Amino acid sequence: MDKEDGQQEEVESVQTDGLEASPLTGQQEANEVSDADLPDNPEAMREELQTARQKADDYWDQLLHARADLTNMQRRAERELANAHKYALDRFVRDLLPVYDSLELGLNAAKEPDTDTAKIIEGLEMTLRMFVETLGKFGVSLVDPQGQPFDPAVHQAMTTQPAPEQPNNTVLNVFQKGCLLNDRLVRPATVVVSSGGKNDDAEEHASIDEHA
Numbered sequence: 001m002d003k004e005d006g007q008q009e010e011v012e013s014v015q016t017d018g019l020e021a022s023p024l025t026g027q028q029e030a031n032e033v034s035d036a037d038l039p040d041n042p043e044a045m046r047e048e049l050q051t052a053r054q055k056a057d058d059y060w061d062q063l064l065h066a067r068a069d070l071t072n073m074q075r076r077a078e079r080e081l082a083n084a085h086k087y088a089l090d091r092f093v094r095d096l097l098p099v100y101d102s103l104e105l106g107l108n109a110a111k112e113p114d115t116d117t118a119k120i121i122e123g124l125e126m127t128l129r130m131f132v133e134t135l136g137k138f139g140v141s142l143v144d145p146q147g148q149p150f151d152p153a154v155h156q157a158m159t160t161q162p163a164p165e166q167p168n169n170t171v172l173n174v175f176q177k178g179c180l181l182n183d184r185l186v187r188p189a190t191v192v193v194s195s196g197g198k199n200d201d202a203e204e205h206a207s208i209d210e211h212a
Contacts, residue, residue: 095134102127143178143189145171154178156188160195168196 106123109115132142143154150157150169161172171191178189 092138095137096131099127099131099134102130139182140186141180143180144174145178145189145191146174147171150191150193154180154185154188155193156190157193158190160193162196163194164196166194166196168194170194 102123106120106127109123110120135141145151145155148171149167150171155171155178158175163170163172166172170193171189172194173192175190175192176187179186
């Protein structure tokens with residue numbers, strides 16, 4: 001029994017020695033690889049470290065400059081946007097000033113004694129044309145449907161009026177002209193619409209009343 005116990009202890013010792021040797025061997029190989037990657041000259045190591053630090057500093061400076069440029073661009077864009085909102089009507093106001101001047105001159109002339117009414121009317125008509133032309137430069141157009149068929153998309157019927165001599169649903173009178181801004185309705189034209197006479201169909205009256 002003693003001989004068998006001795007043989008078993010010898011086998012366990014051999015197995016234990018083999019397992020303990022493996023981690024040490026792996027660590028040694030890792031150290032050898034790491035040492036191989038490092039320069040042998042300490043001066044060369046210092047130079048490489050200095051180069052790496054210089055590159056890092058350069059990259060950091062570039063990042064700071066890029067952030068500063070981006071901040072400046074954002075501030076400039078905000079100022080330009082604010083100015084665009086604040087002074088968007090600058091050109092419109094400039095073009096309207098001559099209309100104001102003309103109205104003021106006409107008003108002053110009307111206050112003078114022995115004023116020629118015909119000249120005042122002529123001046124007002126000229127000012128009105130100038131005003132309409134100025135509006136047209138900015139995409140504003142007036143809707144004057146006198147004598148045209150009633151269009152509920154841009155007209156608002158205030159009332160109907162029998163007019164046997166006119167086609168049914170024709171605009172007889174315009175109370176107030178409409179307005180379009182770049183073909184978008186700003187204000188409908190308020191109108192009087194023909195009913196086509198006393199014998200007109202009641203459904204047509206109802207249709208106009210609904211649109212109104």
